[in-house]
Amino acid sequence: MSHIYRIILAIFIVSQTINAGFFDKEGLILIPSVAFRDRSSPNDWNLHAQGWYYEENPVQAFLMEKSLELVVRKDLDRNRVKMFTAEGEDGEQICINALSRSMCTKTDKEGRIKNNFKLTNQEIETLRQVSSGGGKVLVDVGVQKKNLKGINEILLCDDNGLTFISDIDDTVKITEVTSSTQTLINTFSGDFKAVEGMAEIYRHWEKQYNATFAYLTASPDQLYPFLREFFDREQFPIGSAHMRHFTWLDKNFITFFMSSSYMSKKTETLEMFLKNTLNRRFVLLGDVFQKDPDIYAGIYGQYPDRIEKIFIRKYDNDVVGQERLETVFKDVPRHKWATFEKGSDLPRNIF
Numbered sequence: 001m002s003h004i005y006r007i008i009l010a011i012f013i014v015s016q017t018i019n020a021g022f023f024d025k026e027g028l029i030l031i032p033s034v035a036f037r038d039r040s041s042p043n044d045w046n047l048h049a050q051g052w053y054y055e056e057n058p059v060q061a062f063l064m065e066k067s068l069e070l071v072v073r074k075d076l077d078r079n080r081v082k083m084f085t086a087e088g089e090d091g092e093q094i095c096i097n098a099l100s101r102s103m104c105t106k107t108d109k110e111g112r113i114k115n116n117f118k119l120t121n122q123e124i125e126t127l128r129q130v131s132s133g134g135g136k137v138l139v140d141v142g143v144q145k146k147n148l149k150g151i152n153e154i155l156l157c158d159d160n161g162l163t164f165i166s167d168i169d170d171t172v173k174i175t176e177v178t179s180s181t182q183t184l185i186n187t188f189s190g191d192f193k194a195v196e197g198m199a200e201i202y203r204h205w206e207k208q209y210n211a212t213f214a215y216l217t218a219s220p221d222q223l224y225p226f227l228r229e230f231f232d233r234e235q236f237p238i239g240s241a242h243m244r245h246f247t248w249l250d251k252n253f254i255t256f257f258m259s260s261s262y263m264s265k266k267t268e269t270l271e272m273f274l275k276n277t278l279n280r281r282f283v284l285l286g287d288v289f290q291k292d293p294d295i296y297a298g299i300y301g302q303y304p305d306r307i308e309k310i311f312i313r314k315y316d317n318d319v320v321g322q323e324r325l326e327t328v329f330k331d332v333p334r335h336k337w338a339t340f341e342k343g344s345d346l347p348r349n350i351f
């Protein structure tokens with residue numbers, strides 16, 4: 001794959017020299033997030049807002065699209081490609097508003113919004129909207145100097161209850177991460193395809209257990225709007241999304257999608273859920289194609305009483321995958337983990 005990387009890098013450097021200052025098309029992506037009770041004062045909640053404020057670079061998007069098309073020999077969706085050539089707007093003032101409270105802060109150097117703010121329990125009760133589990137609150141996020149605004153959905157994750165934490169690529173959506181060409185095709189062309197039966201069983205569990213959902217993925221947050229379209233079309237339960245962010249400075253395109261550096265990020269997010277809730281229990285879903293089993297086995301080792309079950313997607317006839325799982329999960333009781341290939345292989349009752 002290294003030739004692809006070189007082509008893309010060359011295109012990138014050339015197009016960097018074409019100043020994109022002529023264009024001024026900016027956007028704001030807000031990604032559903034979570035709120036936990038404040039551990040030091042349980043009458044307050046900590047809400048995490050997350051998003052990205054960017055400016056498009058149409059020249060670079062065009063060149064990038066054409067070069068990727070040469071490599072994968074398919075038509076790609078420019079709207080998706082252009083999110084990867086857009087640049088984060090760093091150090092810009094953004095304000096988060098809920099009720100009469102306003103909290104203003106700046107985007108980080110990648111243009112990301114990653115902010116915590118507090119609301120009292122009473123304020124949460126005023127704002128709470130019905131959604132599965134503990135409900136959600138909506139907060140306004142706006143860019144000060146522009147008329148650019150959006151609504152950030154924040155799901156309430158209280159101390160009790162059940163949360164399903166699910167990977168996306170090759171767990172609920174067909175990405176075929178074991179092939180880099182297929183990953184590019186499945187990411188940048190055509191409609192995203194769902195793993196059969198997953199949306200149905202997730203909806204069933206959501207209702208049956210009054211559960212909340214969190215989607216934990218190595219995919220970049222630049223893809224969130226397209227994933228959301230996919231989730232809504234397939235009717236997956238709404239959940240918070242915990243994604244990485246792609247930048248040109250420190251990573252290249254292909255290795256970003258292929259790298260295993262997401263292990264620590266995923267583990268950190270799982271720890272955030274476990275540390276910030278007292279008795280909430282979790283069901284973890286992932287696949288054998290990447291590092292989910294290793295990550296989940298690690299978390300199980302730390303919090304055995306709070307992980308109800310681990311489900312790993314693999315092909316039914318994948319003997320090597322099965323052996324790998326037996327090894328990775330050697331310290332996890334056998335009844336605590338199971339494999340599946342499609343939604344209908346999963347149990348309707350977890351306990």
Ligand SMILES: *[C@@H]1O[C@H](CO)[C@@H](O)[C@H](O)[C@H]1NC(C)=O
Nearest residue numbers: 132133134135158160161210
């Ligand atoms: C779901 O859980 C939330 C939070 O514990 C609770 O307020 C709500 O009433 C529950 N809904 C159902 C249908 O049990």
